[in-house]
Amino acid sequence: MTDPDFNLLIALDALLTEASVAGAARRLNLSTSAMSRTLSRLREVTGDPLLVRAGRNMVLTPYAQSSRERARNAVLDARTVLQPSTSELNIAQLERVFTLRVNDGFIEAFGPQLIAAVAAMAPEVCLRFSPKPEKSSHFLREGLVDLEIGVLSNMGPEIRVQALYRDRFVGVVRHGHPLAGKAQVSVEEYIAWGHVVATRRGQPSGPVDEALAEMGLARKIVSMVPGFPSALAVAKASDLIALIPASFLSQTENSARLQAFDLPFKTRTITISQLWHPRMEADPAHRWLRQTVMAVCQKQCPDYHAGISG
Structure with missing residues (x-):
């Protein structure tokens, strides 16, 4: 039995995440025609249309909808297997783009210090700050962001949480x-x-x-x-x-x-946390990023870090 082309998994993940041939092409830096040909191959392999026309847009078939999370996890698991162990990770030579979903306040207060700290240790790493118009675990679950930073809300039991500092x-x-x-x-x-x-x-x-x-x-x-x-x-x-x-x-x-x-009445304490999906728990580069974010917050807010653990 011939093994399937596992490169198709990456294309499948992009197509199911974007629900668009053009969007998947941009995500993988391919031409739209090349992505269309890949979609045709995926349809042959899976025996399912995957994406079908609905008016001017494309929508996922029931099979594609049920496979989206599995495809995402398969791609991320494969990348984890092929990444070096913690002892072999060379931060100075790490080339990676980390996406952090944060609000404007965090960027203005901590962004410059965090960027400087990362650049000093890993000059080839790029930090991409993504806007956070609403609270949602969708971005972490879909692997669209590496970290989300803010006040903890109901993000789901599987999401990992680490308190950074308390505020008022x-x-x-x-x-x-x-x-x-x-x-x-x-x-x-x-x-x-x-x-x-x-x-x-x-x-x-x-x-x-x-x-x-x-x-x-x-x-x-x-x-x-x-x-x-x-x-x-x-x-x-x-x-x-x-x-x-x-x-x-x-x-x-x-x-x-x-x-x-100071306010003339008491309000509840605010706890600012960083959140990530468990699939990134053991990733050495992601662990380094979390440690760096924590270190910057501790340095910038020593008076607001007392009592924080985890």
Whole structure:
């Protein structure tokens, strides 16, 4: 019996992930015609159409849908087998692109230091920061990203999690604001001013609003922006109060023109974690990346790392 062409697995993975001949071609740096010929071969081998036309788009057949995760795992397992062991891994000669799914706040606060640390140890490694408009385990499960960094949510029981640091929210106003420089801001003063809120999903409620609601109070939200950098920019040029993680504010140049103050009520602690799929657990290069991210966070946030383990 003739062994199948295992190179077809890579093409199958790309086609099932992209659900598009053109998209798979771009993913593998092939021409569309070459990928079309490969799809024809895959149809012959599997005995299934795999991709069928639905209007202007292509959709996966039931067989292709059920095989997508197996194809992805097969490709990743094969790459793991062919990678050197931990003792043989030469970080200085490692050539790889790592994709990290993070929000803008993490990039601004930790991106430069992380890039510099990686470049110093592995000059041929490229860090690709992918936007994170919503929380989803899809990107880790499909192997589209190597790491996801943020506040832990329901990502599935198989996803690996390592806490990086704990954080807390602080209020931020511009220098010259009536609340700037006050030793202690009261709840009444806090809700007397308008607020700018950073929210990816356009939903203003959060831990602060929950704490205020328990006291029968509410703040006036004047503006919603997509991230913490935007919230700081608005606060810097207005009388609005921004709500920012303390560690983020301490790592940005914006703090020179802004004044932070402790909230006049308690909110739950924020734990920032890095998450990855178990298929990458033993990969030596991925383990090195996780260790590097942890080291950078510990160095940048020594005051916010106490009590973190794992």
